[in-house]
Amino acid sequence: MHVLRRQQDTRTGLYTEAERRRRDSSPWTLVQAILAPLQFVVFLVSLGLVLRTLATGEGGTAANISIILKTLLLYTIMVTGSLWEKDVFGKYLFAPAFFWEDAVSFVVIALHTAYLLCLLSGALSETGLLLLALVAYAAYVINATQFLLKLRSARLQSVEAAS
Numbered sequence: 001m002h003v004l005r006r007q008q009d010t011r012t013g014l015y016t017e018a019e020r021r022r023r024d025s026s027p028w029t030l031v032q033a034i035l036a037p038l039q040f041v042v043f044l045v046s047l048g049l050v051l052r053t054l055a056t057g058e059g060g061t062a063a064n065i066s067i068i069l070k071t072l073l074l075y076t077i078m079v080t081g082s083l084w085e086k087d088v089f090g091k092y093l094f095a096p097a098f099f100w101e102d103a104v105s106f107v108v109i110a111l112h113t114a115y116l117l118c119l120l121s122g123a124l125s126e127t128g129l130l131l132l133a134l135v136a137y138a139a140y141v142i143n144a145t146q147f148l149l150k151l152r153s154a155r156l157q158s159v160e161a162a163s
Contacts, residue, residue, distance in 0.1 A: 013157025014097050014150065019088050020158075028084035035080060039073040040144065046070045047137060050130050060126050064119065067133045071112040074140070078105060101150060104143045111136035 015023060023029055046066035053063040082092040085102075089095035093102050115132050118124040124132060 013160075014154040015088070019097075023084075023088045026084055026087035028080055028087055031080045032077065032084055035073065035077045036144075036147070039070065039077055042066065042070050042073055043137065043140060046133075050133055050137075054127065054130050060130075063130060063133075067112075067115060067129075068119075071116060074109060074112055078109060081105075098150070101143065101146045104139070104146060108136065108139045108143050111139050 046063070046069070049059055049063040049066045053059045085095050085098060086092045089097060095102075111132070115129060115136055118132060119129055
């Protein structure tokens, strides 16, 4: 019990000092810092293409290619994110500090994967596919917001701890 209390005492917010050192030395931290904004830019472009296609009926191929690219980036960031989580917290997924972010990430991945499966199987019309993509994108925005809030909280806690 004393060890648990001591570990809690050394935790300043999201990370213990050891976890913060592992985070800062992990090569996956830089990879995540590059992939996350890249994925967001692709999302914004893709969202525009999807909305344009839904509004005009034109550009369906470009919209679908953009959704595929967004999905591939999502898979990449999930794999590299799990490697980062292993480096920092010792678990590939569902470390307590990121449990809910990981849980929602699986919803996001499931929706993007459903889009790919429907695209490949022809199970949905173009409009149906694009609407499914919008649902997947809404889940992605929720998940990205989770991560941004967590990042902001960790930075604020680091500043407070340094004061």
